[in-house]
Each structure stands twice: as structure tokens, then as C-alpha cells.
Amino acid sequence: MELDLGAVRAFVAVAEDRHFGDAAVRLGLSQQAISKRVAKLEAELGTSLFHRTRAGTDLTVDGELFLGYARALLGLADQATGLLLNRRRALRVDVLGTRLSTTELVRKFHEANEDVAIDIVTSNGLRSARTTLPGGQVDAAFARVVGELGEAIEHTLAHLDHMQVIVGRGHRFARRRRIRLAELAGTTAWMPNNGGDSEWADYYREFSREFDVEIDVSGPNFGFEHLLDVVGNSDDRLSFVGEGVRVPWHPDIVRIPLVDPTPVFPHSLLWYRHNRHPALPRLIEHVRRGYVPYDPGRHWLPEPDRPAG
Known part of the structure; x- marks a missing residue:
């Protein structure tokens, strides 16, 4: 009864x-x-x-x-x-990594919505979001959307991060103000954190096939600072970072924009459609309002990421 x-x-x-x-x-x-x-x-x-x-x-x-x-x-x-x-439970947002542009998006949201308490979470991207969003461990997550998410998870494009080259000061590209993407044909980019089946590894596999740039994922991966040390001390190594990535200052590292076209990494905001956190709609609206759309005349995206039409 x-x-x-x-x-x-x-x-x-x-x-x-x-x-x-x-x-x-x-x-x-x-x-x-x-x-x-x-x-x-x-x-x-x-x-x-x-x-x-x-x-x-x-x-x-x-x-x-x-x-x-x-x-x-x-x-x-x-x-x-x-x-x-x-009670005012904090909005839990998975930003993937605190150095990424997604963290800056959340910071700007918080500046405009100081009444919203926020917990920042980091994970392994889409692989985590598929379970943590329906499970309620997080309220929203940033990831590149690859494959089907199911009807319960919704998403919207949040940010296109312009990709840049990083090289040491002794590299032949070091004095360039920009690099045309075609000039990278035949080069090798060292990215020891890009192995496995992550959505970013998939992005660079598509990039490699399109522009004849080999992606070297050999490790071990000792972290971002170690990568900067190795690239900075080399005359021939290069790697990639997003324009919005917070790169620690390094005396031997140079960041150079890529152009004609500029590769952009698509970050989407994902959420569980039945989530009832009162601040979630405000975050979604903030992200949608600030999104700058893909420009096929200036940008490059893998075919699956390009908007229909």
C-alpha cells in the first residue's frame, strides 16, 4: 500500500x-x-x-x-x-581540459551570471559524456560530436577553435607571421596525446588525410609542458594547438596561425534533455548567442562536421 x-x-x-x-x-x-x-x-x-x-x-x-x-x-x-x-547546487560543467577554450566560455558565462555557482570538471571528452550526462554526474559537457548520441542527449555548436602551429625558435617556420596550410604537406606533427579513439584523435586523422601531414603519436605522453620543452629545443619538430588554448609561457616556443584555410576544431555543448538544473538553459543560451559560425571560405572542418547545405 x-x-x-x-x-x-x-x-x-x-x-x-x-x-x-x-x-x-x-x-x-x-x-x-x-x-x-x-x-x-x-x-x-x-x-x-x-x-x-x-x-x-x-x-x-x-x-x-x-x-x-x-x-x-x-x-x-x-x-x-x-x-x-x-539548495543552490552548483552547475557541473565538463570542459574536457582547463587549458582549453571551453573553460574560457564557461568563465565568461559566469562573469555574466555571477549568481550561478559552477563546478568545473575535466574528463576524456565524448567517451565520458555519453554516460555522465544521463547519469547526472555532470549537467553539461563540451566535446566534438562524433557518431550518434541517442535521443536523450542534445547538443549545439559552441565554439570553433582556430588551429595554430607551435615550433621552436630554431625552426624554419619560426619567423613566419602565418603559414598557409598547403605548406605543411609532407611534414610531421608530434602529438603524443592524440592516440586512441578520442574525438580529437579522429579529427587529426581526417586532417592528416586531407593535407598530407603525418601525425606522430609516439610517446610516452609526459604532459603539455614536456611537449613544449621538446618542441622548443628542436629545429624540426612542430605540433598543433588551438588559438584558445592557454599555453604556458616558454622562452623557445613560437605560435603561428594557419591560413588558407584555417583548420578549426568544433567544440559542441552537450546536455541531457531531462536535466532540470535551473541554470542549464542560461548556459545553453549564452553559448548559442556567442557562437561564430563556420565560414567555408576561410575555415576547414572534416566532412562530417560541416553544416548541412
Whole structure:
């Protein structure tokens, strides 16, 4: 048997006020509605909870026994709903990596919405988002969308990060203000963090086939700072970063934009369609409002990422 909490609440109000009319006023209901709820509860329990007196209404023996449990039941229900409805739980956003442009997007959102508490989460991208979004571990996530996500996960393009070359000061490209993409044909880019089946590894495989640039994923991957040290101390190594990536200052590293066309990495914002966090629609709107669309005359995207039409 499942008790109707509305009926239990009506019973407690009548028990405390000792009058159906006063209980109805307290709960903002009609006296008839209160009477129906109590009658329903008595029918479910198979006993009478009240009896009429000259002074009003009094509890039966069973009513006295039930009152303490009814109060406890309502207290737990109110505590549980209040925990979710009244507390200001932070909006949990998976930015993939704190050095990426996605973190800057969230920072700008927070500047415009200082009342929204935010928890920043990092992960392994789309592989994590497929489970953490429906599971409620995060409210939103940034990733490049590859393959089907299922009907429960929605997404919108958030940012196209312009790709740049990084080289050491002794590299032949080091004094260039920009590099035409065709000039990279036949070169090798060292990217030890681009192995496996991640969406960014897939992006650079598409890039490699399109522009005849070999991607060397040999490692081990000792982190971004180590990559900068190796590239900075080399006369022939190069690597790629997004324009929005926060690269630590390094005395021997040069960043050079790519042009004609500029490869752009597509970051999308993903969310679970049944997520009810009150700040999530504001984040989605902020991202959509700031998105600068793909320009086929200036940009390059892998075929699957290009807008239809």
C-alpha cells in the first residue's frame, strides 16, 4: 500500500487543529476537500482516525498511534524535497581540459551570471559524456560530436577553435607571421596525446588525410609542458594547438596561425534533455548567442562536421 502524502498532511492538520474547518484554512483547501482526503486515508488504513466531540474533532486510539508516524513521514518528505528544491547546487560543467577554450566560455558565462555557482570538471571528452550526462554526474559537457548520441542527449555548436602551429625558435617556420596550410604537406606533427579513439584523435586523422601531414603519436605522453620543452629545443619538430588554448609561457616556443584555410576544431555543448538544473538553459543560451559560425571560405572542418547545405 502506498500512502497519499496529501491525505497524510490533511490528517496531521486536523489532528493538530482539532477542527476540519481550521485545518482547511491552514492548508488553503475547502473543508470538503479535507474531509475527502481524511476519508480516503481512513479507507486505505481500514480504521477510523477521528471521532466527533462537542468541542470539535478528537483522535481515536488508532489516530493517536498513527500521528507520530505521520509527522515523521511528512518531515522526511519535506526534508527530501527541500534538499533538492531549495539548495543552490552548483552547475557541473565538463570542459574536457582547463587549458582549453571551453573553460574560457564557461568563465565568461559566469562573469555574466555571477549568481550561478559552477563546478568545473575535466574528463576524456565524448567517451565520458555519453554516460555522465544521463547519469547526472555532470549537467553539461563540451566535446566534438562524433557518431550518434541517442535521443536523450542534445547538443549545439559552441565554439570553433582556430588551429595554430607551435615550433621552436630554431625552426624554419619560426619567423613566419602565418603559414598557409598547403605548406605543411609532407611534414610531421608530434602529438603524443592524440592516440586512441578520442574525438580529437579522429579529427587529426581526417586532417592528416586531407593535407598530407603525418601525425606522430609516439610517446610516452609526459604532459603539455614536456611537449613544449621538446618542441622548443628542436629545429624540426612542430605540433598543433588551438588559438584558445592557454599555453604556458616558454622562452623557445613560437605560435603561428594557419591560413588558407584555417583548420578549426568544433567544440559542441552537450546536455541531457531531462536535466532540470535551473541554470542549464542560461548556459545553453549564452553559448548559442556567442557562437561564430563556420565560414567555408576561410575555415576547414572534416566532412562530417560541416553544416548541412
